[in-house]
Amino acid sequence: MKAKTPNSIDDLLKFLVDSGKNHRTYYHYTTWNNFEKIYNGASFLMTRGNSLQINDQHESKMKGSWNEWNKTYIDSFSFGDSENMAMWGLYGTPWENAVRIALPQKAMLNWVSQTDSAYIWENGKIGEAIPITLVLSDIIYAEGIAKSDSIKLKHRDLTIQVSENSELVGLDTNPCMTGYIKNSAWQYENEVRIIAKPQHSLGVEKILIDMPTTVLSEIKVTTGPSFKYRQSALYDKLYNERRIATSGFENLLNFKSLCSICQNGPFVGKE
Numbered sequence: 001m002k003a004k005t006p007n008s009i010d011d012l013l014k015f016l017v018d019s020g021k022n023h024r025t026y027y028h029y030t031t032w033n034n035f036e037k038i039y040n041g042a043s044f045l046m047t048r049g050n051s052l053q054i055n056d057q058h059e060s061k062m063k064g065s066w067n068e069w070n071k072t073y074i075d076s077f078s079f080g081d082s083e084n085m086a087m088w089g090l091y092g093t094p095w096e097n098a099v100r101i102a103l104p105q106k107a108m109l110n111w112v113s114q115t116d117s118a119y120i121w122e123n124g125k126i127g128e129a130i131p132i133t134l135v136l137s138d139i140i141y142a143e144g145i146a147k148s149d150s151i152k153l154k155h156r157d158l159t160i161q162v163s164e165n166s167e168l169v170g171l172d173t174n175p176c177m178t179g180y181i182k183n184s185a186w187q188y189e190n191e192v193r194i195i196a197k198p199q200h201s202l203g204v205e206k207i208l209i210d211m212p213t214t215v216l217s218e219i220k221v222t223t224g225p226s227f228k229y230r231q232s233a234l235y236d237k238l239y240n241e242r243r244i245a246t247s248g249f250e251n252l253l254n255f256k257s258l259c260s261i262c263q264n265g266p267f268v269g270k271e
Contacts, residue, residue, distance in 0.1 A: 005158070005160060006160065006168075007166065007167060007168065008167040008168065009167065009168065009171050009174055009176055009177065012140065012153075012168065012171070012177075012180075013137075013176065013177075013180060015155075016137045016138045016139070016140060016155070016180055017135060017136070017137045017138075019137075019138040019155070019156075019192075020135075020136045020137040020138045020192050020193075021105075021109060021136060022105075023079040023105060023192060024081075024104070024105055025079070025081065025102050025103065025104055025105065026077040026078075026079065026102070026103045026104075026105070026108045026192060027077055027078045027079070027080075027100050027101065027102055027103075028075075028076070028077050028078075028100070028101040028103075029078070029084070029087040029088060029090075029091040029092050029098070029099075029100050029101075030091060030092065030098075030099060030100075030101065031092060031093070031094075031097040031098060031099065032097050032098075032099050032223075032227075032230065032232070032235070033097060035099050035101060035221065036232070036234055038101075038211065039216060039219070039234060040234065042210060042211050042212075042213065042216060043208050043209065043210055043211050044075055044208070044209050044211050045075075045121060045206050045207075045208055046073035046074060046075050046118070046194070046196050046206065046207050046208070046209060047073060047074060047075075047205060047206055048069070048070070048072065048073050048204070048205050048206070049064075049069045049072045049073065049074050049178070049179055050066065050069035050070065050072075051205045051206075063142075063172055063173065063177065063178070063181050063182060063183070064172075064173065064174070064175060064177050064178025064179060064180075064181065065173070065174075065175035065178050067175070068175045068178035068179075069178055069179075070201040071197060071198055071199075071200060071201045071202065072178055072179045072195060072196075072197060073118075073132075073195070073196040073197075073198075073206075073207050074179060074193050074194065074195055074196070075193065075194040076189075076191055076193055077103075077108075077191070077192050077193065077194070078189055078190045078191055078192065079138075079190050079192050080190045083100070083222070083247060083248060083249065084188070084189070084190075085249075086188055086189075087100075087189065088100075088224050088225060088247075092224050095224055095225070095226040095227075096224075096226055096227060096228040097224075097227070097228075098223070098224025098225075098226065098227055099221050099222065099223055099224060099227065100221070100222040100224070101219055101220075101221055102219065102220045102221070102222065103215065103218060103219060104218055106218075107214070107215045107218035107219075108136065108215075109136070110212075110214065110215065111211065111212065111215045112134050112135070112136045112194060114212065115132075115134045115209050115210065116131060116132065116133075116134065117129050117130065117131050117132060117209075118130055118132045118196060118198070118207040118208060118209045119207060119208045119209075120202060120204055120207060120208075121204070121206040121207055121208040122204050122205075122206070126208060130198050130199075130202065130207070131198070131199060132196045132197060132198050132207070132209075133196070133197045134194060134195070134196050134197075134209070135194070135195045135197075136192065136193075136194055136195075137179075137180055137192065137193055137195060138155060138191070138192050138193075139155075139180060139181065139182050139186075139189075139191040139192070139193060140153050140154070140155050140180060140181050140182075141153070141154045141155065141181075141182055141183065141184040141186065141187040142154075142172050142181055142182070142183060142184060143183070143184035144162075150162070151168075151171075151172060152184075153168070154184055154187060156190075179193065179195045180193075180195075196209070219243065220243045220244070220245070221238060221243060221244045221245070222244075222245050222246070222247055223244065223245070223246050223247060223250075224247055225247045225249040225250055225251070225252060226251075227246070227247070227250075
């Protein structure tokens, strides 16, 4: 039976959270260096949604509430088994270092349900523990004029046209939607997000959550189309455990190296 179309903000949030729990696999595009920090540190950094470090400044300024953003931390994953070329290019730079982490549904749900605290993370150091509420949710994408009844909402195969008398009018700037709605320009990401809410604003850009060994043991990695092997004990361990696979587009894409556009010689990444 076809699910009922959400017609209120509460219904929509429930729909997004229910959908967020229902993916077979959750993917995170990043670099090998970052993945080593995640795996060896058994932890995941979450970034405040209005941080200047996030590439999408539109969301924090135009969607939800700024006050809510001050106490909203996010980690982004995606759903859909096909490789996403835009995601490789956007989040896997330098491309010789790109990887995609995969977490199966059971491991992801266990991780989220078991996490009720985080740590302040500032200047590379772990601080005090703080209680949080953690939610796994899909993102709804909006196109149209902000705060109007001409907004169209999109989620996979679902499209909702917000009508004049709908309870969804103005949802794009409703504080309750903070962290759950983005502009349709980002729809290609198929984003499913871990959202952390502490009880009050913390005044820091990042917090850290533990990643249990039972979750780490379920991680699989796909190396990017232009990935270059590097000497790594972790790489060798996962390869021997058959937890590393190569991109289906290995050596078939010609991503430009950062070095090819540097006037002053080879690019050197920071430690």
